[in-house]
């Protein structure tokens with residue numbers, strides 16, 4: 001089916017509420033959104049607007065209380081626990097504001113950790129980790145500990161780690177939140193290149209309008225609702 005090869009996500013009337021009655025929090029409200037495979041989308045909105053909740057739904061880490069999240073044509077809520085774990089492990093990569101690197105392991109070993117569940121053995125694992133670090137421009141830093149890397153370099157290691165399973169989609173929650181603006185721009189440029197050159201679908205959330213503006217497509221959320229979609233640049 002053509003739609004499965006060109007569509008990464010289709011969100012249909014997606015809501016996610018927490019609690020009930022007067023105490024209910026409607027974190028995501030009736031969101032309709034289409035994300036094509038290979039697209040780079042920034043979802044921007046203020047603190048508490050539902051961005052992380054939305055990303056958790058895209059990441060098969062949570063389920064909507066109403067509506068459907070279709071990933072490559074499949075309703076994520078319809079998957080068994082093991083099938084959704086499989087989607088997370090093989091199809092999706094995750095990057096967060098905190099780099100979450102293991103401080104006692106080198107850059108290469110931090111990436112190797114993510115290759116372990118994929119059962120890549122010994123020397124192949126080492127070679128693959130080095131290749132991934134090369135892709136994010138860190139080949140010369142493979143033997144460095146996180147404490148010997150700048151913040152931007154640590155986030156690149158985290159991106160290399162997220163790419164370990166060759167995911168089709170990268171989901172990034174405030175990946176530039178701990179970086180100064182120049183370093184944040186470099187990380188955005190890396191993500192843009194991964195999307196443009198390798199066809200990776202990137203969904204990035206941020207509260208920072210300037211960061212969002214460097215993405216080819218910007219989706220705005222406020223109080224859990226999608227308020228505007230802006231296709232500033234048409235992908236080549």
Ligand SMILES: Nc1ncnc2c1ncn2[C@@H]1O[C@H](COP(=O)(O)OP(=O)(O)OP(=O)(O)O)[C@@H](O)[C@H]1O
Pocket residue numbers: 018019025026027045046047048049050051052053054207
């Ligand atoms: N597990 C939960 N239980 C109850 N309420 C929650 C839960 N997760 C999120 N919320 C609420 O949903 C709303 C949206 O939260 P969310 O974390 O998605 O916002 P955000 O846009 O990511 O904010 P920030 O920019 O500060 O990270 C908030 O009011 C939050 O308190």
Ligand SMILES: [Mg+2]
Pocket residue numbers: 051052053173
């Ligand atoms: Mg958040």
